[in-house]
Amino acid sequence: MTRKTDSLIIILLLMVLCVSSKAQNSTASPYSMFGVGLPVVREDATAAGMGHASVALAPSEWVNVSNPAGLSNLDSLTFYFNFQMKGFYDKLTNANEQQSVYSANIDGITMAFRITKWWGSAIGYAPYSSVGYNLSDEQFITGTGERYKIQYTGSGGLSRAYWNHSISLWKKHIVLGAGVGALWGSFNKKETALFATLNGENIYNTKKYTCNNLFFEYGIQFNFDIGQNNFRIGGVFNDKRYMRTSYDHIVSNDLGANLFFDNTTAIEEFAVPRSVTGGIAYTRKKFTLTGDYKYSEWGSLQNVKFGENVRYADCWSAGGGFEYRAGEPDDPFYKRMRYRLGYYYSTENMVVHHNRFDEFGVTAGLTVPLGRYRNALVISYEHVTRGAAANGLVKEKLKSLKVALNIRETWFKKAKFD
């Protein structure tokens, strides 16, 4: 078998295993109970190690999925495949208690290649949002001094399949990008009222949302050199787009009886907010420095019903980091490793009980070459703090690890001689 065949087998194996792997939550955050869940940043694990900043980058060793215009430097002879997963350890704290949760899930699959000298293309899958929480509360039964326990559980989330294209103009000084994608998925939010103290029936109040729509985004990058210094400026924009949502509401008891069922289709309740991201990158020899700023108009989604105390709000995030490349491609293994460090800060897209809360994290990353070829294992780690332990909120200290397998195979080389 040829190397090309072997790689194809590995890629297919990974994809099949992805589909058949056990579905697990990508988050344990209580904040994922609102709306479509917590937004998931779509990015390569390489970018995750640099404070999630990559809008202005156009790498040739990995696929930049953060900006459709970031595909201009893909190697014309190479097929790129990226498979990455994310594991996390989340420590939840509020005024009552502490708890730790851990889980892992697939974070994305990407394939990319150059179609022509000026046209790069990437197709992939990544989660768009994640719902995963397991909470409980005790509330008074109105009119009595008795209490009952309520469990709130949520699972699922939205996925995104995308097809990005970049077109290079003016010797790649200007790169235009556009992406079309499909958002789809479903998530469940279940409220279980336990009346064990009364020896009464338990009630399961389950709401299942199924959403889908097309999704468009546009990118641009400017690239120029000053001496040995390379500067890139990038931007990404997507407009607000409502999703077609169907809604199943089932109330049942532990005797198996359906007490209430409601099925509503074609409600436009959830939406992708208008977002704009700008970034800048500077590269000199073995050193790359980059930074991004993103603004999302979540506050415009006023029709989303969270209840009285929670609403969406516009949010912004800023992050930056650097990468150090120790050696050249022909150097020994240990010299070909790459090291990354970053930091980011963001405000959350919701206001809970009039409290804005934020999220910040320190990131670090490492690229480990696999053998003599160009395949690599990319590892990024981040330590995130989200929310607060006061005012009825929850503080999260999240340690997450992204591991990506980047496969680069030379598939498109044509032999000149037999």
Place this chain on the structure above:
Amino acid sequence: MNNRLITLVTAIAMLASLVLTSCGGEDFRIESSFINSGSYAESTNITPVQLSTFRLDSVRTSGYNKAWVGRHTKPIIGDVCSEALVRLTAPSSMAWSQKEKYDSITIEINHTGEYQGDTMKAMTINVHRLAQPLRFAERENAFYNVRTFRDSSSIGSFRFRPRPHSRPHLRYRLDDSFGRELVKFIKDNNYKESGYVANNFDKFLGGIKLTYDDAQNLLAFDASSIVITLHSHIPLMEKVKNTRTLSVSNEYLGFQYNSVWTENTVKPYDELTERYKQVTEDRGGKHSVQFEGLGYYTRVNLSSLESVMSESSYAHIVKATLYIYPEQGSYDKRNFPSLLYMQVVNKGNVVQGDVVDSRGQRVVGLLHYNIYDEKDVYYTADLTYYLNKVLASGYVDKDEGIALMWNAGMMPSDYNFMVFNGHSKNKYYSYLKLYYYYYDKEDR
């Protein structure tokens, strides 16, 4: 190592770690203010019920094994009178020898220690001989009027004074005329085939009935302990004593009845002459009566079910508990029934079936006894499944009610007497307590 193998191993290791990793931890206790749920639970503390008393046409008392005899004045309803009837069998061999001489005939009976009324008063108990054989009622689930067995004659009497906590074995002499008549019956049939006397004994004695004179109490006797003994002797060289016993066999225990009726019945309970008639709590002094020995049963009407039905369009009953409060002093604390069974009855008070729970088991009211507050004694019964089933049908039959029973069988008799407080009482009233779970249909 081969580069492709390294890549493959790496890929498989990643997926394996993904599959093996799973969430840890129990549910996280969140603060209530974090949640914005449109659902909540609420209790309507006092949902009204209406109690009433109805009376079955007569009472099935067979197989009860308790022979109640006497008369006792019950509050609210008047004088309760009871007579006991039992059928006796003869031994298979009753042959009478030529030289055998009659001595006497006696009755033996055990007092169970149960009584209602004044135990300090002596009571005269008369033993009557039934001319007609006592038989099973033909309708198994019907109720019996055993007062039709009036064709009887006295064969003796005795006077008995009960004592508290005493269960004496009683033995009294019956009239010799009855004894001699029995000897004559045996002699007359002496020549016939073996077992003839035993098989045709009901032609001589259809049964016996225990009645009372001037009773101010009701006493219970163990019906299976009733024995009539014929004493005789044979004058040989020495006097050889002989006895023959007429007893209640297990086969005939089912032929044992109590005949119960009222006299000087207090209004409005004197109106309860038919099964379908009821005395509601507003006419019955805010009470209902439970006295199965007389056929008085309490019926609970869930009068607020229609308003509950309107609530149920956006709420579900997670717990429905019926509280039934007895009137203090109306019950015998020494013999407090610990269970209260429930049966669905229609407008005519005909039993439709048991009130059952989600497992198909009979719903039972449980006794709660507060040792610090004698008034705070009540029964609770879980009607959650029953109510939800009615509500799920979408139709509330206003004529449907729940009859309370002391016993699990089909309307057997019991001499426990209790007055229940209706909902219209000011304190310690009966009611239905509902816990609703409200779910917001619009909340998404």
